Amino acid sequence: xxxxQEKSNEVVKEIDLIVPxxxxxxxxxxxxxxxxxxxxxxxxxxxEDIKVAVAEICTRILTKSKLNNERYVIKFNMTxxxxxxxxxxxxxxxxxxxxxxxxxxxxxxxVNSLVDEVFVNNAKDSKEIITLSMFLKEN
Amino acid sequence: MASNxxxxEKKSNEVVVVELNGEIDISTVxxxxxxxxxxxxxxxxxxRLDCENLTYIDSTGLGVLVGALKKVKNxxxxxxxxxxxxxxxxxxxxxxxxxxxxxxx
Numbered sequence: 728x729x730x731x732q733e734k735s736n737e738v739v740k741e742i743d744l745i746v747p748x749x750x751x752x753x754x755x756x757x758x759x760x761x762x763x764x765x766x767x768x769x770x771x772x773x774x775e776d777i778k779v780a781v782a783e784i785c786t787r788i789l790t791k792s793k794l795n796n797e798r799y800v801i802k803f804n805m806t807x808x809x810x811x812x813x814x815x816x817x818x819x820x821x822x823x824x825x826x827x828x829x830x831x832x833x834x835x836x837x838v839n840s841l842v843d844e845v846f847v848n849n850a851k852d853s854k855e856i857i858t859l860s861m862f863l864k865e866n
Numbered sequence: 867m868a869s870n871x872x873x874x875e876k877k878s879n880e881v882v883v884v885e886l887n888g889e890i891d892i893s894t895v896x897x898x899x900x901x902x903x904x905x906x907x908x909x910x911x912x913x914r915l916d917c918e919n920l921t922y923i924d925s926t927g928l929g930v931l932v933g934a935l936k937k938v939k940n941x942x943x944x945x946x947x948x949x950x951x952x953x954x955x956x957x958x959x960x961x962x963x964x965x966x967x968x969x970x971x
Contacts, residue, residue, distance in 0.1 A: 750893035754870065757922075775953050779924070786892045786924055833925035833961050840960040 740805035745798050745817060746785070753785045756801065760812070763803050767810055768863060776841040777810065777861050783834050784814055784826075784857055792821050799856075809843075809862035815854045826857055869894055873901040881946070882909040887919040890927030899930045906937050913938055918949035928963060935967065946970055 744759055746752050760781045764774045781801075788799055797817060804811040826847060827835050839845060844860035871894035876883040884905060890898055906913060913934070935945050948970045950958070958964040 750891070753891055753893065754889070772953075779922075779953075779957070782891065783924055786926060789892055790926075831925070833928050833963075836961050837925055837957060 742803045742805070744801045744803070746801060747798050748789060748792070748794050748796075750789060753782050753789070756785050757782045760803065763805060764810055764861075767805050769810070769861070770864075773861070773864075777812075780838050780841040780859055781812055783838050784812075784859065787826050787831065787834055788814065788856060791826060792816070792824055794821065809860065811858060811860045813858045814856040816856065818854070820851060820854055820856070822851075824856075869897060871897055873898060873905075875905050877909075881912040881914045883914045883916060885916045885919070889922040890920065890930075891922065891924045892926055895924075895926045895930055898927060899933070902930065902934050903937065906934060910941050910943065912943045913945045915945060915947045916949055917947060917951070917954065920951065920954060923954055923957060925961075928957065928961060932963070932966070944968055 742759075742763060744756065746756060757778050761774050761778050764777045769777065785799075785801075792799075800815045800817055802811075802813040802815070804813070838859070842859045843862050844858075846858045846860075848855040848857065869888075871886070871888040871890055874885040874887065876885060882905060884902065886898075888894070915931075931945070938945050946968045947958075950969060955964075955969070958967070958969065
């Protein structure tokens with residue numbers, strides 16, 4: 728048992744979810760991230776915020792990329808200080824892809840308000856889209 | 867796949883009451899838009915959105931509500947939102963939509 732505990736401390740706790748470009752799958756992502764955030768130790772209202780922000784990014788990716796037979800990857804990295812959620816395309820980033828445009832003011836304000844850090848990767852040759860970070864608060 | 871949203875119209879004399887039950891996200895927002903716009907076009911009345919059983923909404927859903935408000939305002943009517951859950955009310959506050967809609971406790 729102690730060996731298992733030591734191993735748990737050494738392992739990089741990352742869960743990767745590969746998601747089809749289907750609107751109904753966003754609900755599955757919401758359920759998944761809720762479970763992960765709960766496991767890390769976030770409070771109920773924080774879990775709700777994380778869930779909303781993560782789903783908002785999924786929705787942006789779906790509406791902005793217009794891909795059909797492809798998938799995107801969500802990497803949930805669980806640390807002692809919180810949760811980092813990185814979104815990537817499974818293959819190439821589509822040409823002229825822009826996650827947030829000016830008209831997406833509702834989505835932008837929701838994401839920026841609900842998470843602690845946002846990093847958008849605009850590099851055209853990178854599969855990475857955006858990374859959200861949420862940190863555990865001292866309660 | 868079964869929808870996670872139901873939009874129920876309940877008529878009364880002065881207003882049209884619309885119950886929103888379930889979740890509004892990218893998979894259900896088209897259903898919301900079609901049904902809510904049809905209700906607005908059919909009834910030249912104020913609209914009362916009862917959100918007691920609305921458990922989730924995203925920016926696409928909020929966008930449809932803003933579009934619905936524009937339609938209603940064209941007829942000099944208004945949308946009243948009632949029984950918002952705290953998690954959804956928070957999104958109205960974040961986006962400033964609490965100043966756009968008439969929200970009643």
